[in-house]
Amino acid sequence: xxxxxxxxxxxxxxxxxxxxxxxxxxxxxxxxxxxxxxxxxxxxxxxxxxxxxxxxxxxxxxxxxxxxxxxxxxxxxxxxxxxxxxxxxxxxxxxxxxxxxxxxxxxxxxxxxxxxxxxxxxxxxxxxxxxxxxxxxxxxxxxxxxxxxxxxxxxxxxxxxxxxxxxxxxxxxxxxxxxxxxxxxxxxxxxxxxxxxxxxxxxxxxxxxxxxxxxxxxxxxxxxxxxxxxxxxxxxxxxxxxxxxxxxxxxxxxxxxxxxxxxxxxxxxxxxxxxxxxxxxxxxxxxxxxxxxxxxxxxxxxxxxxxxxxxxxxxxxxxxxxxxxxxxxxxxxxxxxxxx
Numbered sequence: 001x002x003x004x005x006x007x008x009x010x011x012x013x014x015x016x017x018x019x020x021x022x023x024x025x026x027x028x029x030x031x032x033x034x035x036x037x038x039x040x041x042x043x044x045x046x047x048x049x050x051x052x053x054x055x056x057x058x059x060x061x062x063x064x065x066x067x068x069x070x071x072x073x074x075x076x077x078x079x080x081x082x083x084x085x086x087x088x089x090x091x092x093x094x095x096x097x098x099x100x101x102x103x104x105x106x107x108x109x110x111x112x113x114x115x116x117x118x119x120x121x122x123x124x125x126x127x128x129x130x131x132x133x134x135x136x137x138x139x140x141x142x143x144x145x146x147x148x149x150x151x152x153x154x155x156x157x158x159x160x161x162x163x164x165x166x167x168x169x170x171x172x173x174x175x176x177x178x179x180x181x182x183x184x185x186x187x188x189x190x191x192x193x194x195x196x197x198x199x200x201x202x203x204x205x206x207x208x209x210x211x212x213x214x215x216x217x218x219x220x221x222x223x224x225x226x227x228x229x230x231x232x233x234x235x236x237x238x239x240x241x242x243x244x245x246x247x248x249x250x251x252x253x254x255x256x257x258x259x260x261x262x263x264x265x266x267x268x269x270x271x272x273x274x275x276x277x278x279x280x281x282x283x284x285x286x287x288x289x290x291x292x293x294x295x296x297x298x299x300x301x302x303x304x305x306x307x308x309x310x311x312x313x314x315x316x317x318x319x320x321x322x323x324x325x326x327x328x329x330x331x332x333x334x335x336x337x338x339x340x
Contacts, residue, residue, distance in 0.1 A: 006045045009037045016089065081095065095128045127301050197234075201301070218251065258274045263295050
């Protein structure tokens with residue numbers, strides 16, 4: 001690359017985008033790659049802090065920053081992911097539709113370990129909407145060896161770095177347990193919580209069953225919902241270690257396989273994940289009535305995206321599993337549950 005004073009650069013062609021920053025007013029491309037430098041450009045360039053420009057020649061084994069960024073984006077964009085064309089050497093990747101973002105964290109590490117390559121993403125398992133920003137990529141210098149970009153492409157053929165899993169429309173049923181609600185001693189507050197959670201995914205709650213603190217009655221309610229075609233069951237209440245809290249016993253009595261009881265997430269440590277055949281049962285503790293976001297918000301989208309949640313998935317939530325109870329909750333733009 002040849003360094004040339006801007007006064008001597010009239011008539012020369014820029015080899016890269018040049019960014020102008022005017023604090024509080026503007027930040028963006030002022031001169032595009034390929035721009036023919038004019039005399040009137042000189043004071044603008046100097047105001048941008050550019051007393052010199054670089055003239056660049058590419059060797060046969062080199063790749064320009066814009067081509068590199070475009071090729072990286074194309075390589076890492078999987079199902080449901082779109083991307084812009086390079087500007088200022090950067091490419092932004094966005095969601096084509098709403099769903100659950102999956103990021104192959106191990107592959108991301110390997111790609112960022114390639115010389116000159118940088119890829120920044122949002123967290124794995126983030127709920128995203130259409131056009132949400134997912135990632136950005138660029139190379140550090142203005143050009144790089146073609147072998148670096150080819151390595152990105154080769155690794156990305158083995159796995160998808162970024163993909164969007166669309167949500168599946170599932171029939172949802174609810175079981176509210178507890179003698180205090182069943183016998184009318186207090187008003188139920190749990191059903192409305194579940195309805196609002198389902199509404200975030202444009203899904204209705206098809207049936208709500210109330211059951212006393214009786215394991216057999218709870219098991220019968222679960223079986224009834226399964227027989228009517230319900231595909232996801234949410235239970236509310238009775239999940240603590242108190243002797244009258246028998247919802248876990250009732251779930252087990254239904255014949256369900258208990259995948260996990262207890263989770264390293266606060267709020268939500270008494271959460272249960274179970275399966276009766278292909279029907280997921282999410283045993284939700286009382287914290288869901290009092291906290292805006294709990295472990296239910298971490299697991300529900302994964303179930304709705306068609307994933308079978310394992311004990312290992314629950315254990316992995318411990319890193320980043322503590323909600324900080326922010327005064328203004330911005331979930332899902334939040335690190336809770338996204339430590340892996």
